[in-house]
Amino acid sequence: MKKYFITLIFLIIHSNLNFAQSASQSVFIKAGKFFDGKSNTLRNNVVIEVKDKKIISVKENGEIGKDAAVIDLSKKTVLPGLIDTHIHIALHAGNYDAQMLRETPEYRTLYAAANAKITLESGVTTVRDVGNEGAGFADVALRDAINKGIAIGPRILTCIQPVSSTGSYDLVGYSPYLRTPTIAYIADGPVEVRKKVRQLIKEGADLIKVYMESYEKKQYRDDILTGGKNYTKEELEALVDEAHRAGLKVAAHVYADESAREAIDAGVDSIEHGLYLTEETFNLMAKKNVYYVPTLLVYQMWRDGDLFGGISPQDKIKLTNTCEEHIKTFKRALKTGVKICFGTDTFELPGTNSREIELMMSYGMKPFEAMKSATSLAAELLGIEKIAGTIEESKYADIIAVDGDPFGNPKILRDVSFVMKEGKVIVNK
16 A cells, blocks of 8 residues: 555656646647738648747748647637627626625625636637626736636736716615615716726726716616716816826727717727717727727627616617617728727626627628737737737737638637637637
């Protein structure tokens, strides 16, 4: 028995040494069809060399040593890992208010960790979280745990909570005497707005999100989604200036065209949703390099009763009209040079993020443009284009593969057969 135990210990130590050695060796990925994240064509028979976390080389018909470690994806289409630029990782399926009122931030952190793993396994290797919806610092904790290898999930950039004005973006329908959990950092006036941005920076935010309008503050119409304005020109300029001084980008939640113009004039980096924007506004965004994240999927899921535990008949009508206008807006954007980025804003079915790409293509976006919106352009928006978004030398090895042609049939992205994040294989079917 003692001899067996000593032998077992030797085998464990020996296997660990072998792993340590192999971890520093190159791995060669044979790609049948290859999309680098920025081109308008597919290449054939590309060999990608990966060492540690980084891509060492990308060569057509590249040579592979006799004893080299090889991952054979020669019958698959290989792409960069997808980047979802608009999610809420701490939300999950079910009634929205119940999550705020009945669940602790700790519970929601565990839920977020489970959903993060599913999201990564679906081929999304980076996400931008634009609000943890009252979950404390669940997003920050999860981001840091993933970075340290404690949890499994995509790379996370988070805003923690958005900045908004008094009377906006809050739980509604409750007694004013009841103190409900905060889902935004409330700030009024340029001085207080600057202070809130500084607080978020101190707490570890990677970006700042501002609510230009709030559905909860005031609804101007009964037939479509609308929202009351939150900020003055001076307040917006203070927010953007303070964020940019710290090197953080600003994402603006917008519905109306007028609000979008105000956000653009203030210098924001992206317009989120933009339900009713005009072609002129999109041209202005293109001129000023402001990105557009349409989030088509979430409003259609809301319309169909697949979010928040159901939908009332009145809201069904309102969301149906809103979706029709949103689609028209998206088609207007396609006529311009505005940079459009992939963002889902959905949390109900983690791992189904690629359905947004299906919608974008179904409404007229060219396949390669749609795929770039989820890779190289998304990386640009997040400010991580030097490390992610394309399969190129010196970048992180964030690589996925699918069977078939996702450019001809984007539904293929629903079943990703291979996922690598920073050189580590997560999924290999």
